Amino acid sequence: xxxxxRTAEEADSLLEGVKALIVDIEGTTTPIDFVKETLFPYxxxxxxEYLTKNYDEEETKKDIQAxxxxxxxxxxxxxxGVVEIPASDGSKEDIVKAVVANVKWQMDKDRKSTALxxxxxxxxxxxxxxxxxxxxxxxxxxxxxxxxxxxxxxVYVFSSGSVESQKLLFANTDDGNLLELFTxxxxxxxxxxxxxxxxxxxxxxxxxxxxxxxxxxxxPDEAAAAVKAGLRSAIVVRExxxxxxxxxxxxxxxxxxxxxxxxxxxxxxxxxxxxDNGEIDDDEDGEEDDLEGExxxxxxVPExxxxxxDA
Numbered sequence: 001x002x003x004x005x006r007t008a009e010e011a012d013s014l015l016e017g018v019k020a021l022i023v024d025i026e027g028t029t030t031p032i033d034f035v036k037e038t039l040f041p042y043x044x045x046x047x048x049e050y051l052t053k054n055y056d057e058e059e060t061k062k063d064i065q066a067x068x069x070x071x072x073x074x075x076x077x078x079x080x081g082v083v084e085i086p087a088s089d090g091s092k093e094d095i096v097k098a099v100v101a102n103v104k105w106q107m108d109k110d111r112k113s114t115a116l117x118x119x120x121x122x123x124x125x126x127x128x129x130x131x132x133x134x135x136x137x138x139x140x141x142x143x144x145x146x147x148x149x150x151x152x153x154x155v156y157v158f159s160s161g162s163v164e165s166q167k168l169l170f171a172n173t174d175d176g177n178l179l180e181l182f183t184x185x186x187x188x189x190x191x192x193x194x195x196x197x198x199x200x201x202x203x204x205x206x207x208x209x210x211x212x213x214x215x216x217x218x219x220p221d222e223a224a225a226a227v228k229a230g231l232r233s234a235i236v237v238r239e240x241x242x243x244x245x246x247x248x249x250x251x252x253x254x255x256x257x258x259x260x261x262x263x264x265x266x267x268x269x270x271x272x273x274x275x276d277n278g279e280i281d282d283d284e285d286g287e288e289d290d291l292e293g294e295x296x297x298x299x300x301v302p303e304x305x306x307x308x309x310d311a
Contacts, residue, residue: 027218
């Protein structure tokens, strides 16, 4: 994709007037490959052993029950391929086998259900504790977040992954434990990342005006929802991310690195061609513009619908 050089005016700090920064994880702070090729396979390879070992723990019982209820709902809604989970009075072997099959089915469909994300987070926790996992961040993330915090801007995370898994990731990076840089974390219990009401809730929770919040994401649909809620938004282009359409470039500020948040005028920088975060219509029926060139499925509400990712 051809780069477009930013003008001097556009190279001004994107953080001017910003009191809070919200970041997505997958494709924004963390390579998609790390999620797809490290975190997800770790779950697939270790879930049976984890469930068998922790079967009688209350946390695991809750995880299984949440997946059982979701599977029953999926069955009622005639979701193709859903694997039902036996009742709690079934045998341990049968229940574990069904949970493993259900989780792998959801992962194959790239779902982001809250029940799935909770169990994934607990399996990843064990992996981090045993030093079998180490989170990967883009090299520009840590230093720039540190600088952002130092100038008085609060940093938050909004990701499809559970809050626990978000904290585990940033506590176990190649740059060390970065948890102290973050003021708060939000997941799908707040709402879908493609629903503007989720961003309204977050703005109210952090006690900032929407226009004082900048949201960074790799997803045009998520950016559209944030803008509809009154937030500022920029789309982050990273290696391995879905290619963006010309329409996205016309409507949004697009950056390649967190370095650009401070106004770096680089030959490789992208720019917003027109619009102040885009002319996005807020139709009465709440439908979002159809933006080409992205492979994000609609993200689910806290219960279960399919969606794209973020860890």
